[in-house]
Amino acid sequence: MAMIEFGRPDGGICRGYLATAGNGRPGVVVIQEWWGLNAQICGIADRLAQAGYNALAPDLFEGRIAQDADEASHLMTGLDFPGATHQDIRGAVRYLGASSPKVGVMGFCMGGALAVASAVHVPEVTAAVCFYGMPPKEFADPAQIRIPFQGHFAKRDTWVTPHAVRALENAMKAAGNPPEIYEYDADHAFFNQMRPEVHDAQCSRQAWDRTLSFLQRHLQAG
Numbered sequence: 001m002a003m004i005e006f007g008r009p010d011g012g013i014c015r016g017y018l019a020t021a022g023n024g025r026p027g028v029v030v031i032q033e034w035w036g037l038n039a040q041i042c043g044i045a046d047r048l049a050q051a052g053y054n055a056l057a058p059d060l061f062e063g064r065i066a067q068d069a070d071e072a073s074h075l076m077t078g079l080d081f082p083g084a085t086h087q088d089i090r091g092a093v094r095y096l097g098a099s100s101p102k103v104g105v106m107g108f109c110m111g112g113a114l115a116v117a118s119a120v121h122v123p124e125v126t127a128a129v130c131f132y133g134m135p136p137k138e139f140a141d142p143a144q145i146r147i148p149f150q151g152h153f154a155k156r157d158t159w160v161t162p163h164a165v166r167a168l169e170n171a172m173k174a175a176g177n178p179p180e181i182y183e184y185d186a187d188h189a190f191f192n193q194m195r196p197e198v199h200d201a202q203c204s205r206q207a208w209d210r211t212l213s214f215l216q217r218h219l220q221a222g
Helices: 039-050 069-077 081-097 110-121 162-174 201-220
Strands: 002-007 013-019 027-031 054-058 103-108 127-131 149-154 180-184
Touching (some): 002 054, 002 081, 013 039, 027 110, 039 054, 103 201
Parallel strands (some): 027 103, 103 127, 127 149
Antiparallel strands (some): 002 013
């Protein structure tokens, strides 16, 4: 488990947190929330490594970690989402792909939106898991997703509302690729144990078990 540097398709360099399970194991790119590449996101990479996956979390904010919601909003607003998708995340997928036969993406909040975008725009991705995130349709239309997709959403979410979840689900179904969608009686960011005001331990355990089952089916099988 260490910070590394990896190449972007445009020749640039991105840093990220790497947790390894061994050469030949499947890979998962973990995409951060708007807080940055903090201990919580690195901890998810560690948990994936313990479950048998090589996990890489790219540092999309280049070392900056928000201390409050205003700063997080400022950092997210300043992020080049197409660049993060096509360069940083695709670079991370390719890095893992050098030693992993299959690579998936998993993202939370802002990272959930980027997981959807990666499912649309990054051809090397085998499967995608989204936690309560949604990109603008004009940037990444869920109807264009052609890979296995699992989504975890909160019924009391005022950011990614149940209405938005229905629209994503219906768009994917209409395109012939029905997603695996779960909704929880919880608030936005319920998976983040560093936010006790919204964290729900029971929902988090259930979502994690479902995520590992999904990854097992699509990244380890075959």
